[in-house]
Amino acid sequence: MEKKAKIYIAGHRGMVGSAIHRKLQALGYDNLLLRTSGELDLRNQQAVADFFAAEQPEYVFLAAAKVGGIWANNTLRADFLYENLAIQNNVIHQAYVQGVKKLMFLGSSCIYPKLAPQPIKEEYLLTGLLEPTNEPYAIAKIAGIKLCEAYHDQYGCNFISVMPTNLYGYRDNYHPEHSHVLPALIRRFHEAKTANQPVVTVWGSGTPRREFLFADDLADACVFLMENYDNPSLINIGMGEDLSIKELAMLVKSVVGYEGELVFDRSKPDGTPRKLMDVSKLHKLGWRHTTPLEAGIRMVYDDFVANCANQ
Ligand code: GFB
Numbered sequence: 001m002e003k004k005a006k007i008y009i010a011g012h013r014g015m016v017g018s019a020i021h022r023k024l025q026a027l028g029y030d031n032l033l034l035r036t037s038g039e040l041d042l043r044n045q046q047a048v049a050d051f052f053a054a055e056q057p058e059y060v061f062l063a064a065a066k067v068g069g070i071w072a073n074n075t076l077r078a079d080f081l082y083e084n085l086a087i088q089n090n091v092i093h094q095a096y097v098q099g100v101k102k103l104m105f106l107g108s109s110c111i112y113p114k115l116a117p118q119p120i121k122e123e124y125l126l127t128g129l130l131e132p133t134n135e136p137y138a139i140a141k142i143a144g145i146k147l148c149e150a151y152h153d154q155y156g157c158n159f160i161s162v163m164p165t166n167l168y169g170y171r172d173n174y175h176p177e178h179s180h181v182l183p184a185l186i187r188r189f190h191e192a193k194t195a196n197q198p199v200v201t202v203w204g205s206g207t208p209r210r211e212f213l214f215a216d217d218l219a220d221a222c223v224f225l226m227e228n229y230d231n232p233s234l235i236n237i238g239m240g241e242d243l244s245i246k247e248l249a250m251l252v253k254s255v256v257g258y259e260g261e262l263v264f265d266r267s268k269p270d271g272t273p274r275k276l277m278d279v280s281k282l283h284k285l286g287w288r289h290t291t292p293l294e295a296g297i298r299m300v301y302d303d304f305v306a307n308c309a310n311q
Contacts (some may be wrong), residue, residue, distance in 0.1 A: 008033040008057035011064030015171045019219035028236035043086040048289025052094035060103040062064035069273045072178035073134040084140035102158040107141040109165045110134045119278035131272040165238035165277045189256040198260045203268035206246030217289040224287045239289040240278035255297045
């Protein structure tokens with residue numbers, strides 16, 4: 001990508017899109033095309049068609065999506081399926097219509113079968129049943145991957161798909177029910193510390209294992225792949241290590257400085273027992289993450305205290 005290239009970041013105010021935005025700015029890209037959801041509703045087919053026709057972006061990072069943690073995925077099932085299909089259909093199709101040079105579609109590790117062998121290789125896609133709590137979101141993301149592949153196969157489009165592991169970072173969602181586990185625990189431990197509460201509740205059994213990548217590392221990988229990867233086959237992005245939810249809770253507890261007890265609420269779903277990406281394909285291309293988990297949690301906790309704790 002030339003430094004003057006016109007690059008559209010769909011979803012630039014979200015956690016992932018804003019990290020990509022920061023990364024591109026830091027690298028000197030200064031012809032970035034940005035629209036808030038209020039300015040451009042990506043679910044609106046005509047609005048997206050008009051936008052692409054008027055603006056003619058050369059490159060697209062498709063980081064706009066309806067996202068959330070296990071509870072939001074499981075309860076807002078229609079919204080997750082419909083809105084994600086609409087957004088990606090509109091953007092990917094218009095990228096084809098207007099001859100975008102290259103598009104990156106961001107998926108999710110939940111596209112893989114619930115009981116996939118670990119670590120999860122890219123070729124395990126569509127080899128087994130999905131985790132029920134996030135099946136609608138996963139089905140939408142799988143459709144996006146297949147749409148990119150199909151536009152490549154039928155029309156020769158350079159549309160690539162990347163599959164990030166579970167993420168955390170600046171501008172994360174700290175909603176008490178709808179967020180992912182890491183921001184949820186940051187909020188809960190912080191509030192318990194502030195209010196001197198003796199016990200904090202963690203959802204599920206604490207035994208599921210997850211891998212967590214800092215969103216700024218993900219953004220670095222996305223820009224790296226935009227420049228170095230031209231293959232329609234999906235590619236995983238992760239750090240290659242996981243930990244149990246109980247271990248994560250202990251880590252967040254120590255970063256926050258909370259001294260009370262943990263209890264596990266087994267009425268809440270565990271989701272997939274383990275989700276660890278095989279990142280050997282990415283490592284072979286020459287990219288590795290740089291932010292260790294504890295250091296990343298410290299950075300986002302400081303940011304939470306400064307910017308989000310009172311919201
Ligand atoms: O982060 P999370 O919602 O995502 O939950 P998933 C991960 C694990 O943490 C589950 C447990 O076993 C939860 O039960 N957990 C413990 C909590 N306490 C909490 C809490 O307070 N909040 C939340 N949210 N979880 C999502 C998918 O699954 O991962 C999406 O639903 C997406 O589709 C995303 O792929 C990356 O890893 O289970």
